[in-house]
Amino acid sequence: MDWLLHPESTGQKFALMVIAILLFVVVMGVVLFGIDRIKRAPVWLVVTGFLGPTLLFVAFGLVYPGIRTIRTSFYDAKGTAFVGLDNYVTAFTDEGFQTVLRNTVLWVVIVPLAATFIGLVYAVLIDRTRFESFAKTLIFLPMAISLVGASIIWKFVYEFRPDIGNIQQIGLLNQLLVWLGLPPQQFLLNQPWNTLFLIAVMVWIQAGFAMTVLSAAIKAIPDDIVEAARLDGLHGVGMFRFITVPSIRPALIVVVTTIAMATLKVFDIVRTMTGGNFNTSVVAYEFYTQSFRAQNAGIGAALAVILFVLVIPIVVYNVRQLRLAEEIR
Amino acid sequence: MNSRKRRGYAAAAATGASLALVLTACSGGDNDGGSEASASTDCAAYEQYGDLSGKEVSVYTSIVDPESKQQTDSYKPFEECTGATIKYEGSREFEAQLPVRLQAGNAPDIAYIPQPGFLKSIVADYPDVVVPAPQAVQDNAKEYYTQSWIDYGSVDGTLYATPLGANVKSFVWYSPSAFEENGYEIPKTWDDLMTLTDKIAADHPEAKPWCAGIESGDATGWPATDWLEDVVLRTAGPEVYDQWVNHEIPFNDPQILSALQTVGGILKNDKYVNGGLGDVKTIATTPWNEAANGIPDGTCYLHRAANFYQANWDPDLKVAEDGDVYAFYLPGKTEDDKPLLGGGEFVTAFADRPEVAAFQAFLSSPEWANEKAKVTGQGWFSANSGLDPSLLQNPLDKLSFDLLTDDSYTFRFDGSDQMPGAVGADAFWKQMTAWIGEDQSDEKTLDNIEAAWPAS
Numbered sequence: 001m002d003w004l005l006h007p008e009s010t011g012q013k014f015a016l017m018v019i020a021i022l023l024f025v026v027v028m029g030v031v032l033f034g035i036d037r038i039k040r041a042p043v044w045l046v047v048t049g050f051l052g053p054t055l056l057f058v059a060f061g062l063v064y065p066g067i068r069t070i071r072t073s074f075y076d077a078k079g080t081a082f083v084g085l086d087n088y089v090t091a092f093t094d095e096g097f098q099t100v101l102r103n104t105v106l107w108v109v110i111v112p113l114a115a116t117f118i119g120l121v122y123a124v125l126i127d128r129t130r131f132e133s134f135a136k137t138l139i140f141l142p143m144a145i146s147l148v149g150a151s152i153i154w155k156f157v158y159e160f161r162p163d164i165g166n167i168q169q170i171g172l173l174n175q176l177l178v179w180l181g182l183p184p185q186q187f188l189l190n191q192p193w194n195t196l197f198l199i200a201v202m203v204w205i206q207a208g209f210a211m212t213v214l215s216a217a218i219k220a221i222p223d224d225i226v227e228a229a230r231l232d233g234l235h236g237v238g239m240f241r242f243i244t245v246p247s248i249r250p251a252l253i254v255v256v257t258t259i260a261m262a263t264l265k266v267f268d269i270v271r272t273m274t275g276g277n278f279n280t281s282v283v284a285y286e287f288y289t290q291s292f293r294a295q296n297a298g299i300g301a302a303l304a305v306i307l308f309v310l311v312i313p314i315v316v317y318n319v320r321q322l323r324l325a326e327e328i329r
Numbered sequence: 330m331n332s333r334k335r336r337g338y339a340a341a342a343a344t345g346a347s348l349a350l351v352l353t354a355c356s357g358g359d360n361d362g363g364s365e366a367s368a369s370t371d372c373a374a375y376e377q378y379g380d381l382s383g384k385e386v387s388v389y390t391s392i393v394d395p396e397s398k399q400q401t402d403s404y405k406p407f408e409e410c411t412g413a414t415i416k417y418e419g420s421r422e423f424e425a426q427l428p429v430r431l432q433a434g435n436a437p438d439i440a441y442i443p444q445p446g447f448l449k450s451i452v453a454d455y456p457d458v459v460v461p462a463p464q465a466v467q468d469n470a471k472e473y474y475t476q477s478w479i480d481y482g483s484v485d486g487t488l489y490a491t492p493l494g495a496n497v498k499s500f501v502w503y504s505p506s507a508f509e510e511n512g513y514e515i516p517k518t519w520d521d522l523m524t525l526t527d528k529i530a531a532d533h534p535e536a537k538p539w540c541a542g543i544e545s546g547d548a549t550g551w552p553a554t555d556w557l558e559d560v561v562l563r564t565a566g567p568e569v570y571d572q573w574v575n576h577e578i579p580f581n582d583p584q585i586l587s588a589l590q591t592v593g594g595i596l597k598n599d600k601y602v603n604g605g606l607g608d609v610k611t612i613a614t615t616p617w618n619e620a621a622n623g624i625p626d627g628t629c630y631l632h633r634a635a636n637f638y639q640a641n642w643d644p645d646l647k648v649a650e651d652g653d654v655y656a657f658y659l660p661g662k663t664e665d666d667k668p669l670l671g672g673g674e675f676v677t678a679f680a681d682r683p684e685v686a687a688f689q690a691f692l693s694s695p696e697w698a699n700e701k702a703k704v705t706g707q708g709w710f711s712a713n714s715g716l717d718p719s720l721l722q723n724p725l726d727k728l729s730f731d732l733l734t735d736d737s738y739t740f741r742f743d744g745s746d747q748m749p750g751a752v753g754a755d756a757f758w759k760q761m762t763a764w765i766g767e768d769q770s771d772e773k774t775l776d777n778i779e780a781a782w783p784a785s
Contacts, residue, residue: 077751077783078454096777160614162607186607189614189766275547277613277762289547292425295450295750296783 066308073301087302097286101306103195104283107202107266108310112259114203116252119210124240127218136215140208147205151272154201158187158273188274195280201269206262210255217251218244250325257318264311283307374696375410377465382412384684389430389437390674391423399709403701407691413684424754431455436679439689441493443674444746445481446753451677452484460678462488465690473695473715477740481747482675490675491693494701495712497729498555498635498670498743499562500656504624505649513630515657517664519563529630530600537604539595540629541612542620543762550758551745552617553765555670556596556633558744561588562668563661567739570668574744576782580752581775589764589771596765604629613766625653633659635671636729640708649724656725658732669738672746673712749783756781 007013035041076083091097119139126135142150159171163184169175174184187197221244229243245252267284274280276289283303291300392400397419404415418437420426424447427440431451436458442448452459462470462482470479470491482490501522508515511532516522529538543552562570565584572578573585595601596612603611605628606620618641623629625646632638636656639648646653661667676692678685691697695715702709702716707723710716710730721727732738745753756778764774 160607160611162605162611164607167605186610186614189610191767271547275545275549277549277759278766289755293547293750294755294781295428 069301069304069308072297073305074298075301076298077296079297083298087298088306090299091302091306097303099279100281100283100286100303103280104264104310106195107199107263107282108260110196110199111202111206111263111266112256114199115206115259116210116214116256118203118207119212119255120214120245120252122207123211123215123218124244127215136211139211142205143208143212145205147266147268148272150201150205151269154197154204155188155273158197160184160186160189188280189278191279194274194278198269198273198280201273202263202266206259210259213251213255214248217248221247250321253321254318257314257321260314261311264307264314283310372406372410374694375407375691378407378411378687378691379683380412381684381687384413384682385416386413386685386688387416387418387438388441389418389420389423389427389439390441391420391443392441392674393419393421399701399705402704403697406696406700407688411684411687413688415688424750427451428454431458431679438678438680438682438685439692440677440679441674442490442677443672444753445675445742446747446749448482448490448675448677449484449747450749452489458679459489460681460685462490462678463681463686463689465686466491466693469690469693473693473713475712475714475734475736475740477742478673478712481673481742490677491689492673492712493676493692494709495673495729495733496635496637496671497732498672499559499659499668499732500634500636500638500729501659502621502624502632502634502638502654502656503630504627504653505651505655506653507624507627507630516660518660519662522660526595526601526631533630536623536628536630537600537602538629539602539631539633540604540606540620540623541596541602541632542606542615542617543612543765544614544616545618548754548758549613550760550762552620552634553592553596553612553761554745554753554757555635555743556592557585557589557761558741559633559659559668559670560592561585561744562670562739562741563659563666564588564591567668567741570741570744574747576748580779580782581772586771586775589775593764593771597768602629610766610768613762621654636725637708639723639725656728665737667738669732669740670743671733671740672743751781751783752778 003012004016004019007016072079073087074082074084076086092101122135122139126132129135145153156170157172158174159169160174161167161169161171161184163169163178169178169184171184173187177184188194225243225247226239229239234242265284266282267288270276270280270282270285271288276282276285281289284307287300287303287307289300290296290303294300390397390400397417401415401417404417407413408415423440424444427442427447428451430436432455442451467488470482470488474491478492479488482488482492507513511529513525513528514521516525526538529536541552541556543550545551558570561573561584565573565588569578569582569584573580573582578584597609599609602609603615605623605626606612606615612620617634618638621629621632621634621638621641624632625643634656638656642648642654648654658667658669676689678689693713695713695717698711698713698716699720701711702720707721707726710721710726710733712733714734716730718727718730721730733740745757747753748757760769760774760777763769763777764771
């Protein structure tokens with residue numbers, strides 16, 4: 001029965017898959033059957049049954065590594081000598097790391113606001129028009145593309161070729177510039193604009209998410225409110241400002257905070273498009289390069305902890321808003 | 330780093346490749362354990378390894394598809410004759426994952442480490458896991474490798490690993506036909522090279538003498554570090570180079586500064602670069618594996634790159650001295666001054682079982698080198714002097730092999746691969762990229778790298 005552990009042919013793999021599924025069905029069946037037989041399960045059993053696995057996974061997958069990372073951040077590159085706050089001092093005073101932190105702030109401020117604003121305006125504009133579903137699909141499609149895929153697409157858009165001889169532009173944006181009679185630009189190289197061009201990619205991806213959630217929220221605004229407002233003489237911008245936005249406020253907050261959290265973790269775009277060069281690196285990328293490429297576990301962990309601390313207020317705010325929304329209901 | 334250098338748009342392919350890796354890993358067990366030796370293989374040379382039927386050796390490396398196929402093919406005679414099974418696993422995240430595996434007690438039997446610096450830090454950090462080279466490997470090393478290769482595989486005088494493959498970086502690619510048309514000669518000294526550069530610049534105002542590109546995904550900058558290393562070897566000499574690499578002199582030593590200025594004389598000179606690609610800064614965003622496309626197109630004439638650049642040429646181009654593109658040795662200060670920059674992977678063992686020792690000995694033997702040369706079409710050679718040059722099918726491979734085994738050339742291993750990771754795989758790349766892409770000054774570039782050198 002060696003093939004059970006080391007399946008080699010396709011047939012064996014399929015057989016293994018079927019066996020695994022059967023095993024799952026049998027185990028689940030026994031569990032369900034057993035639950036039915038026990039008339040009054042003690043509370044502790046129910047509680048451990050439901051919470052136990054979750055707690056176990058959280059403890060091993062999140063809490064333990066988290067504590068390890070915090071501990072590592074107080075040690076040197078090899079994790080052997082205690083250095084106190086040195087790694088944090090470096091992270092906040094070194095010129096290179098300051099740029100990284102500045103970029104991260106730029107990302108976290110610009111992406112959620114821009115993506116949410118674009119998504120909201122778009123959702124309002126296409127609401128109840130004839131092309132609604134088509135228009136939604138258009139802006140939602142980038143969501144389905146992986147970040148690396150999107151980065152490669154945009155890298156081509158930004159591609160630079162010199163404007164000499166018979167050399168043809170292959171980047172869309174530079175071709176447009178050349179058609180307008182302007183010199184082609186090295187979008188990924190020229191600071192400080194290059195960070196903004198990277199941010200555009202994230203906005204392009206996240207606007208679809210914002211649009212979808214906000215569009216659903218707009219549709220959920222009760223018709224009587226809208227009608228009442230209309231009778232009171234509200235139209236266009238006034239309606240948007242005083243009825244739509246206040247009504248979907250909880251959804252707006254969820255969208256902004258969710259995108260902000262995704263943005264804090266941005267890694268793929270920077271790695272794919274510039275490799276963190278030309279002052280475009282962000283915390284999530286830098287902590288990877290420091291930990292695994294430069295083999296400097298201390299600084300890497302310190303950056304990870306900084307990232308963690310930065311996420312906390314957003315999460316807290318998000319949870320509090322969710323609670324408030326539930327209380328109102 | 331070698332594996333990074335070869336990968337080009339690694340990030341793009343990474344997902345697909347890792348899937349492919351999983352699939353290869355699954356299908357890796359297809360060999361039947363090789364109990365019967367096939368008639369085609371002569372097993373006499375393998376008798377020394379004994380009968381290893383049913384034994385397994387796991388190999389962990391940064392060499393992935395398609396080159397991994399040639400690797401596994403070259404192990405077949407060993408598997409057939411000894412009965413051992415080689416479990417091959419390639420990973421693009423090799424450098425990051427190997428320490429993790431060692432720390433977790435999940436060490437592979439054998440790993441191919443492409444950087445002597447990495448080997449050194451592994452020996453220092455995991456002295457109980459890494460196994461010094463067994464006697465058979467030591468004997469092979471003495472017989473078939475030059476002393477400098479043995480030194481790069483040793484830590485504190487103990488031999489740990491022998492090189493697997495090798496590469497030569499001191500090459501300048503050119504177009505033989507363009508040289509012939511214009512009556513250009515292959516330069517014999519550095520001054521000749523600069524005279525030729527000026528001549529090309531004067532003769533061809535529409536083109537540029539040099540083209541260059543250092544973009545390589547998250548490893549962007551490494552080709553520029555090779556440039557500086559090659560020039561340090563030429564302007565300061567191999568002794569200073571060794572001191573610099575081992576940090577016996579500071580990274581920003583005046584001799585290194587003058588070497589960087591020499592490199593800047595070419596790479597930061599708008600009159601000399603960047604043929605068909607734009608201004609100096611385009612070097613930072615031009616993919617290293619496309620940079621020399623201007624040579625067949627006639628927009629540039631010279632491109633300094635390693636022998637493995639030949640994999641990036643359009644397959645229609647003939648790589649030969651009388652073909653479309655070829656490479657000449659990047660000359661030294663004088664004709665007698667012949668430093669040679671190169672690299673390779675080191676076969677390191679993490680288990681002392683007899684079958685592991687046998688396989689490690691096999692990989693250091695001429696039998697393996699010849700077998701590998703047979704199954705590899707082109708673009709591979711070894712520093713093993715027992716390698717039969719007639720098996721190398723490509724003229725550049727043959728030239729590289731000749732340079733490597735010629736005693737008049739002073740071989741030095743790629744410096745960034747010997748430096749600690751914080752410098753060799755991070756600061757050195759990044760600062761050289763900033764030096765070109767952000768026009769950072771020579772002094773600041775070297776000062777920043779010096780500051781990144783880890784204490785102790």
